[in-house]
Amino acid sequence: DAGVIQSPRHEVTEMGQEVTLRCKPISGHDYLFWYRQTMMRGLELLIYFNNNVPIDDSGMPEDRFSAKMPNASFSTLKIQPSEPRDSAVYFCASSLLSISGNTIYFGEGSWLTVV
Amino acid sequence: QQQVKQSPQSLIVQKGGISIINCAYENTAFDYFPWYQQFPGKGPALLIAIRPDVSEKKEGRFTISFNKSAKQFSLHIMDSQPGDSATYFCAASIPWNAGNMLTFGGGTRLMVKP
Numbered sequence: 001d002a003g004v005i006q007s008p009r010h011e012v013t014e015m016g017q018e019v020t021l022r023c024k025p026i027s028g029h030d031y032l033f034w035y036r037q038t039m040m041r042g043l044e045l046l047i048y049f050n051n052n053v054p055i056d057d058s059g060m061p062e063d064r065f066s067a068k069m070p071n072a073s074f075s076t077l078k079i080q081p082s083e084p085r086d087s088a089v090y091f092c093a094s095s096l097l098s099i100s101g102n103t104i105y106f107g108e109g110s111w112l113t114v115v
Numbered sequence: 116q117q118q119v120k121q122s123p124q125s126l127i128v129q130k131g132g133i134s135i136i137n138c139a140y141e142n143t144a145f146d147y148f149p150w151y152q153q154f155p156g157k158g159p160a161l162l163i164a165i166r167p168d169v170s171e172k173k174e175g176r177f178t179i180s181f182n183k184s185a186k187q188f189s190l191h192i193m194d195s196q197p198g199d200s201a202t203y204f205c206a207a208s209i210p211w212n213a214g215n216m217l218t219f220g221g222g223t224r225l226m227v228k229p
Binding site: 004042 | 149156157216221
């Protein structure tokens with residue numbers, strides 16, 4: 001299995017620009033999560049989907065952030081307009097809900113720098 | 116999200132020593148306690164996990180100790196190696212709830228000196 005695939009791996013953008021992060025979850029997984037990691041706040045859950053439907057977006061910091069999952073194999077996290085404080089590593093993760101499997105698999109992250 | 120508190124924030128251990136990282140939780144509904152290991156530039160990856168029906172689980176050099184009454188669990192790394200240098204996160208979840216959505220501790224940066 002290829003694992004969770006994220007793109008871009010690194011992004012440097014100017015303040016005010018739109019940023020789109022992309023994620024391909026592991027095939028067959030029915031949950032998809034977006035996390036943000038910073039030194040100050042650690043790993044924060046931003047939003048998660050179940051069967052492509054957003055379930056909880058209470059972790060999304062503000063209206064500048066939006067996420068979509070148009071199908072089972074693709075999700076995007078968009079920041080518009082971006083600000084320097086959005087600089088972080090954004091992780092996508094997926095899991096399959098089952099009685100025996102409790103593992104959430106992370107991608108390698110998208111490193112975002114907003115200057 | 117319910118809180119999971121992790122300590123210490125950073126840890127330096129000599130090669131061959133024992134690394135110990137502690138976590139405490141509040142929500143008694145938590146029923147699954149994994150530890151994730153993250154190397155620089157990589158995403159977190161599952162290292163070892165425990166359910167509260169056992170007090171200890173060992174996989175190679177890695178052991179989880181679990182104290183249900185105290186609502187605490189810890190990771191012990193025996194014979195620590197430089198290759199173990201990474202950030203370690205404890206986590207907790209309620210199985211069957213939200214795809215095993217994890218509540219993470221704040222992380223511990225472990226450095227093992229040669």
